[in-house]
Amino acid sequence: MSDTLLHIENLQVRYGGIEAVKGVSFDVHEGEIVTLIGANGAGKSSTLRSIAGLEKPSAGKIIFRGDDLTGRDATSIVKKGITLVPEGRRIFADLTVLENLKVGAYLRNDDISEDIQWVYDLFPRLKERSWQLGGTLSGGEQQMLAVGRALMSRPKLMMMDEPSLGLAPLIVKDIFTIIKEINRQGVTILLIEQNANMALKTADAGYVMETGRITLSGTGEELLTNEGVKAAYLGS
Amino acid sequence: MLLGAYTYAILNMPTELKLGTSVYKYYECAVRFDLGFLPSLLLAGVVAAVFAALIGIPVLRLKSDYLAIATLGFAEIIRAVFQWETLGPITNGANILSGFTDLNHIYLPFTKILIPPTFFVMLLSGLCIAVILLLINSSFGRAFKAIRDDEIAAEAMGINLFKHKEMSFVISSFFAGISGALLAMYQFTVKAATFKTAMTYEILLIVVIGGIGSISGSCIGSFLFIACNEWWLRFLDESSNNIAGLNIFRSGFRKVVFSVIIMVIVLFFRKGIMGDKELTVKNVRQLFAGRKKAKKVSEGGESHE
Numbered sequence: 079m080s081d082t083l084l085h086i087e088n089l090q091v092r093y094g095g096i097e098a099v100k101g102v103s104f105d106v107h108e109g110e111i112v113t114l115i116g117a118n119g120a121g122k123s124s125t126l127r128s129i130a131g132l133e134k135p136s137a138g139k140i141i142f143r144g145d146d147l148t149g150r151d152a153t154s155i156v157k158k159g160i161t162l163v164p165e166g167r168r169i170f171a172d173l174t175v176l177e178n179l180k181v182g183a184y185l186r187n188d189d190i191s192e193d194i195q196w197v198y199d200l201f202p203r204l205k206e207r208s209w210q211l212g213g214t215l216s217g218g219e220q221q222m223l224a225v226g227r228a229l230m231s232r233p234k235l236m237m238m239d240e241p242s243l244g245l246a247p248l249i250v251k252d253i254f255t256i257i258k259e260i261n262r263q264g265v266t267i268l269l270i271e272q273n274a275n276m277a278l279k280t281a282d283a284g285y286v287m288e289t290g291r292i293t294l295s296g297t298g299e300e301l302l303t304n305e306g307v308k309a310a311y312l313g314s
Numbered sequence: 315m316l317l318g319a320y321t322y323a324i325l326n327m328p329t330e331l332k333l334g335t336s337v338y339k340y341y342e343c344a345v346r347f348d349l350g351f352l353p354s355l356l357l358a359g360v361v362a363a364v365f366a367a368l369i370g371i372p373v374l375r376l377k378s379d380y381l382a383i384a385t386l387g388f389a390e391i392i393r394a395v396f397q398w399e400t401l402g403p404i405t406n407g408a409n410i411l412s413g414f415t416d417l418n419h420i421y422l423p424f425t426k427i428l429i430p431p432t433f434f435v436m437l438l439s440g441l442c443i444a445v446i447l448l449l450i451n452s453s454f455g456r457a458f459k460a461i462r463d464d465e466i467a468a469e470a471m472g473i474n475l476f477k478h479k480e481m482s483f484v485i486s487s488f489f490a491g492i493s494g495a496l497l498a499m500y501q502f503t504v505k506a507a508t509f510k511t512a513m514t515y516e517i518l519l520i521v522v523i524g525g526i527g528s529i530s531g532s533c534i535g536s537f538l539f540i541a542c543n544e545w546w547l548r549f550l551d552e553s554s555n556n557i558a559g560l561n562i563f564r565s566g567f568r569k570v571v572f573s574v575i576i577m578v579i580v581l582f583f584r585k586g587i588m589g590d591k592e593l594t595v596k597n598v599r600q601l602f603a604g605r606k607k608a609k610k611v612s613e614g615g616e617s618h619e
Contacts, residue, residue, distance in 0.1 A: 130470055156472030168467035170460050172527075172590065181460045184453065185472045231472065 083108045083266050084129070084160075084235060089138035091124045098124040100290035101138065106235065106268055111261050113277040113298070114270040115311055116287035122270040123165055125287075126237050129268075130162040131155040143234070157185055159234035166243060167224040171213030175204055178212050178223055182230030190230065197226040200256060218249035225256070235266045242273045254280050274311035278302045286311075316393060316509040320405060321361040322495035323504040326354035326414040341402035351415045352423070355495050362491025363484045365392070370483040374476060389514060396506040411504040420499075435496060442489050443529060449485070450529075458482055462527075523579055525586030530594075534587060542572055 084106040091099040099121040106112045114122045127133040129140055131152035140147045147155055170178050179197060183190045198205035201222040207215065212223060221241055228236055241257070242250040254276055261267050271277035278284050278298045286294040286307060294307065301307050328348050349357070373384045395401065397408040405411075417431035429437075449455050457478055460468040469475055498504045516539070524535025547568040579587070591597060 132466065132469055151474070152469045153472045153474045156470075162470045164467055164470050168464045168470075170463035170467065172463050173456065173459055177456055177459075180453065181456050181468070181473070182471055184457055184460075227471070 081108045083143060085141040087139040089125060090136045091128050091133055092136040098290060102292050104285050104292060106266060108266055110282040111267045111269060111280055113281040113284045114287055115274040115277055115284060120287040121290040122287050123239055126162060126239050126270060130237060156231055161228040161231045161233040161236050163224050163228045163238040165239035167220045169212040169220050169223050173212055174209050175212060175223055176208045178227050179230050182227035193230055197229055201226055217245055221245060221253055233265060235268060237268045239270055242271060250276060316494060316506060317362040317365055317491055319494035319498040319504045320396060322354045322358040323411040323414045323498050325349045325357055326351060341406060343403060345404060358495035359488040359491040363488040366484050366487030370480045374479045386511060386514060393506050393509050412502060416502045417499045442492060447529060523586055525588035525590060527590035528588040528592055530592050531586055531588030547572055
């Protein structure tokens with residue numbers, strides 16, 4: 079599409095002796111929805127976690143809007159405009175919905191009331207439940223809250239780790255509709271999914287990861303019709 | 315608390331007393347100045363906070379149980395160091411420090427009006443609680459709660475884990491230092507041997523009984539704990555209460571009953587008396603309103619939970 083927003087070059091992540099990500103390179107362009115698909119243990123989450131600064135990459139480069147972010151801590155990466163919706167939602171169960179959103183905007187010093195309104199417009203359910211404790215929400219609502227919380231930092235790039243995990247198919251559909259809507263409003267999205275079908279239908283570009291390496295890449299359409307992908311991830 | 319108590323005692327004790335032989339019998343006191351009552355009290359908190367900051371750097375790399383064990387270890391180390399003879403000129407070794415302003419001699423600043431001891435303690439702890447409340451309800455406090463709930467998510471939101479843990483450690487130590495100074499004023503004397511692990515456990519017990527995560531719970535917990543220990547159960551220690559032949563009422567029996575009560579509380583109130591809820595006018599009202607609502611629900615058969 080247009081400018082490269084995020085450029086990953088030969089990224090490697092190690093946990094002790096185990097090499098989870100063995101040199102991954104890809105680009106995310108501004109305004110796109112990009113998806114990484116792959117089986118369990120392919121290194122998708124590790125890739126996202128190292129971009130978010132939760133894990134230090136052992137080699138490689140992470141360039142975001144021209145700045146080298148390799149090995150920076152999570153605080154400065156969130157400040158730069160990258161945010162992560164962590165796997166399994168991980169909302170703050172003992173905080174209210176509104177407090178959860180406020181924590182999402184923790185690093186900001188400006189007025190956040192407009193953004194709270196923005197999140198409430200995207201997820202009217204959250205507004206209804208703004209005084210409820212996060213832990214009392216249903217799975218789908220918690221996922222909405224996790225997305226809303228991430229949006230509160232006004233990210234340029236939102237990374238989502240398995241947003242469909244453990245949710246009913248109908249709710250998964252809702253979540254993907256909202257992902258598209260958020261993207262339309264100018265947030266670039268990097269998504270990892272095991273639900274490859276849904277992810278590829280939504281995405282502009284996709285990469286297939288296998289045991290720490292990218293083995294295939296293409297547009298969402300191309301990957302959807304690729305015989306290898308069909309056999310391995312789409313179950314047909 | 316030990317640091318706070320010592321700082322307060324050493325700084326506040328009048329200089330002529332320090333130079334005399336009544337308190338520093340075996341050492342020559344090295345601290346040859348004294349400060350007023352309020353500066354000493356404040357510095358008691360500050361010194362505790364500074365030490366906490368230093369201890370926090372290695373200790374906060376640990377998690378949960380290990381963190382608790384390591385801090386307990388440091389508490390023992392500090393106690394031992396304060397009893398060390400080489401530090402005698404400052405800490406008076408293992409001997410008692412006394413002669414500083416105690417609770418019965420607190421005057422309103424610049425006047426000769428005595429403040430009643432109970433009132434003073436209430437005032438000071440009320441002030442501390444107010445500061446803590448303000449802190450918790452700020453965005454800073456929200457970050458603390460977020461870390462408590464989920465460290466990974468908090469980090470992903472850009473909250474610097476180490477910085478915030480260190481801050482919370484330092485802030486709580488500041489208040490512990492002040493409470494140490496209060497304890498010194500209450501006891502009239504300071505001695506390192508008072509601050510054994512048993513004391514740490516007592517404080518921990520108060521918090522657990524009251525409810526971790528609840529300020530009003532901690533207040534209720536400390537009242538109950540002290541009242542049971544020192545007041546309500548005293549009659550169990552009186553051997554004059556014994557019915558002929560039964561000899562169970564004797565000094566120390568109070569402690570037995572007390573431990574049973576604590577076990578019962580821990581068994582039936584897993585999260586402490588208050589849990590993580592606060593005692594507020596609104597909550598008390600809700601409690602009564604909630605009962606009414608529950609009645610209505612059971613009549614109408616429609617629940618809104």
